[in-house]
Amino acid sequence: MIGPMKLTLGPVLFNWEPEVWRDFYFRIADEAPVDAVSVGEVVCSKRSPFFDHHLPAVIERLTRAGKELMVSSLALVTLERERRQTAALAEATDWLVEANDVTCIAHLVGRPHAVGPFVNVYNEATAQWFAAQGARRICLPPELPLTSIAAIAAATPRAEIEVFAFGRAPLAISARCYHARLHKLTKDNCRFVCANDPDGLPVDTLDDERFLVVNGVQTLAHACTNLIRDIDDLSQANVASLRLSPQHCDMTAVIRTFRDVLDGRKPPEQGGQELAAIYPNVPATNDFLRARATTAKSLQSGSAARST
Amino acid sequence: MELICPAGTPAALRTAVDAGADAIYCGFADATNARNFPGLNFNRREMGEGIAYAHQRGAKVLVAINTFPTAGAQEVWHRAVDDAVAAGADALIVADVGLIDYAARAHPHQRLHLSVQAAASNPDAISFYVRHFGVRRVVLPRVLSVQEIAAIARAVDCETEVFIFGGLCVMAEGRCSLSSHVTGQSPNMNGVCSPASHVVYREENGTLVSRLGDFTINRFAKGEPAAYPTLCKGRFKTSLGSGYLFEDPVSLDAAAILPSLRAAGVTALKIEGRQRSRAYTESVVRAFREQLDALDAGKKPPADRLAALTEGQSSTLGAYRKTWR
Numbered sequence: 115m116i117g118p119m120k121l122t123l124g125p126v127l128f129n130w131e132p133e134v135w136r137d138f139y140f141r142i143a144d145e146a147p148v149d150a151v152s153v154g155e156v157v158c159s160k161r162s163p164f165f166d167h168h169l170p171a172v173i174e175r176l177t178r179a180g181k182e183l184m185v186s187s188l189a190l191v192t193l194e195r196e197r198r199q200t201a202a203l204a205e206a207t208d209w210l211v212e213a214n215d216v217t218c219i220a221h222l223v224g225r226p227h228a229v230g231p232f233v234n235v236y237n238e239a240t241a242q243w244f245a246a247q248g249a250r251r252i253c254l255p256p257e258l259p260l261t262s263i264a265a266i267a268a269a270t271p272r273a274e275i276e277v278f279a280f281g282r283a284p285l286a287i288s289a290r291c292y293h294a295r296l297h298k299l300t301k302d303n304c305r306f307v308c309a310n311d312p313d314g315l316p317v318d319t320l321d322d323e324r325f326l327v328v329n330g331v332q333t334l335a336h337a338c339t340n341l342i343r344d345i346d347d348l349s350q351a352n353v354a355s356l357r358l359s360p361q362h363c364d365m366t367a368v369i370r371t372f373r374d375v376l377d378g379r380k381p382p383e384q385g386g387q388e389l390a391a392i393y394p395n396v397p398a399t400n401d402f403l404r405a406r407a408t409t410a411k412s413l414q415s416g417s418a419a420r421s422t
Numbered sequence: 423m424e425l426i427c428p429a430g431t432p433a434a435l436r437t438a439v440d441a442g443a444d445a446i447y448c449g450f451a452d453a454t455n456a457r458n459f460p461g462l463n464f465n466r467r468e469m470g471e472g473i474a475y476a477h478q479r480g481a482k483v484l485v486a487i488n489t490f491p492t493a494g495a496q497e498v499w500h501r502a503v504d505d506a507v508a509a510g511a512d513a514l515i516v517a518d519v520g521l522i523d524y525a526a527r528a529h530p531h532q533r534l535h536l537s538v539q540a541a542a543s544n545p546d547a548i549s550f551y552v553r554h555f556g557v558r559r560v561v562l563p564r565v566l567s568v569q570e571i572a573a574i575a576r577a578v579d580c581e582t583e584v585f586i587f588g589g590l591c592v593m594a595e596g597r598c599s600l601s602s603h604v605t606g607q608s609p610n611m612n613g614v615c616s617p618a619s620h621v622v623y624r625e626e627n628g629t630l631v632s633r634l635g636d637f638t639i640n641r642f643a644k645g646e647p648a649a650y651p652t653l654c655k656g657r658f659k660t661s662l663g664s665g666y667l668f669e670d671p672v673s674l675d676a677a678a679i680l681p682s683l684r685a686a687g688v689t690a691l692k693i694e695g696r697q698r699s700r701a702y703t704e705s706v707v708r709a710f711r712e713q714l715d716a717l718d719a720g721k722k723p724p725a726d727r728l729a730a731l732t733e734g735q736s737s738t739l740g741a742y743r744k745t746w747r
Contacts, residue, residue: 192565223550238494240521241520262493262494266493285598286599288594289565407636408603
């Protein structure tokens with residue numbers, strides 16, 4: 115039986131044009147049956163100034179639409195400017211702050227907050243410790259297998275446990291910008307070339323196997339994590355919410371498809387097939403959930419995620 | 423500045439102590455540490471003997487328990503903490519919040535060092551671990567410039583340790599699932615990155631192809647030295663060209679900036695490479711001992727003899743130089 119699982123839209127990880135970014139959220143507010151939305155720049159602090167002025171309007175529209183709002187913090191904080199930015203973000207009281215680094219959690223201890231997927235929560239002791247400090251929601255790292263997810267959720271009833279269920283899984287973050295490096299620029303003088311690739315820049319092997327995508331300082335899987343066929347198992351594992359991470363496709367349709375499967379209006383298999391049409395040419399994967407290595411073959415076709 | 427040296431075996435520990443290490447770091451032979459390679463690391467008896475050997479010669483032993491405990495199996499990590507304390511470890515190197523909390527509560531007098539795997543990259547993050555768990559030293563992630571390190575050392579209420587030589591993570595440590603994606607073996611959970619068990623080399627028309635898991639990591643022309651296929655040091659293809667997208671097969675050598683690191687207020691210098699041979703360990707430790715002794719005596723440091731020991735014969739200052747980014 116499928117439980118009352120919630121849907122959360124994760125922050126846009128890519129460098130979208132500011133107006134595209136704003137209109138994306140306006141449409142989510144107006145049309146998408148999603149329970150919670152997390153917004154904010156997670157990957158590169160240099161991008162924030164471009165859409166910061168749209169943020170109040172986006173927050174207002176989402177809140178008015180009844181979405182549970184979270185503002186998400188930077189995943190890797192090294193510069194003084196980034197520290198100040200993170201500290202300022204943590205002062206917010208009108209919405210839940212989602213911390214993507216311990217830097218942000220340091221400011222949130224003792225107050226209700228959310229822990230994002232870039233914080234290392236690998237086991238129940240860590241989840242319980244953060245929950246005791248005020249974490250109401252914890253989105254687990256994408257690489258966790260179902261056995262770990264179940265053990266953490268069972269032991270941490272104080273927090274809603276969320277799982278990364280749609281989108282290219284973030285695999286690494288660096289101080290070095292690969293978009294800048296590929297364009298023979300430095301990070302400090304990057305000309306924001308990452309904006310050329312709103313769904314990530316494909317990285318293939320020398321044997322032309324599809325492999326990864328880069329997004330500035332971030333590296334993600336080429337394959338799209340898609341756990342729509344795993345919803346029963348996730349529900350039994352007491353997962354409270356599924357995170358859908360924006361890709362350059364019709365995310366409102368993605369959300370509706372997940373909603374239909376959660377509400378029992380559509381079988382998971384049909385949902386999976388529809389998602390393959392909504393986000394074509396990018397194969398689906400559930401390899402992390404099933405504790406499996408990803409194979410080159412599975413990335414060549416637009417094949418569906420293997421069920422077990 | 424203290425010289426912190428790696429030991430993958432009891433013999434390497436003795437070698438490093440004899441070559442002039444101030445402290446040795448090592449781990450148990452299981453998934454509780456980030457160099458969980460076959461044939462490497464210490465059983466309980468060896469750990470006790472190694473610590474005794476070091477202590478008799480005035481050196482310290484730091485035990486790395488720096489992977490993230492597997493949910494539902496945390497007692498393996500708890501036992502590693504308890505046994506390291508019982509063996510007389512001078513410090514535990516830890517990364518996971520739940521495990522640090524366990525160590526701080528079960529062994530309140532035990533010195534704790536925050537592992538590089540915790541990726542605490544600024545004063546706020548570091549102070550969090552000092553405030554909540556009494557961490558005494560932080561091993562800084564390899565994403566920081568010397569200037570940033572100096573600012574951190576001034577701002578935090580604990581000691582700082584930095585890497586000076588050996589393998590170089592290009593990604594923020596402890597936050598990378600690249601190897602996990604390709605091999606199903608996770609650096610964070612299993613303590614292995616790009617494991618040899620998943621590496622295959624094959625000849626194709628005079629080209630040597632190196633693969634990790636199911637993916638080609640590099641191709642080498644005849645005569646070209648073939649680097650180990652660590653995922654982030656491979657050659658890949660993009661619409662903007664092919665090559666070493668993330669990093670060349672270089673390793674870190676910060677010998678040239680030891681004076682700057684001392685001026686930055688760094689407490690300890692760390693050499694990577696618990697998986698390396700005894701001969702390697704001895705050469706590197708001796709070379710850095712000479713460098714540090716010369717620095718302390720205000721003398722000109724001896725000529726750099728380390729170049730031949732770096733991977734692929736080329737080295738980098740990595741993020742210590744800001745333009746690396």
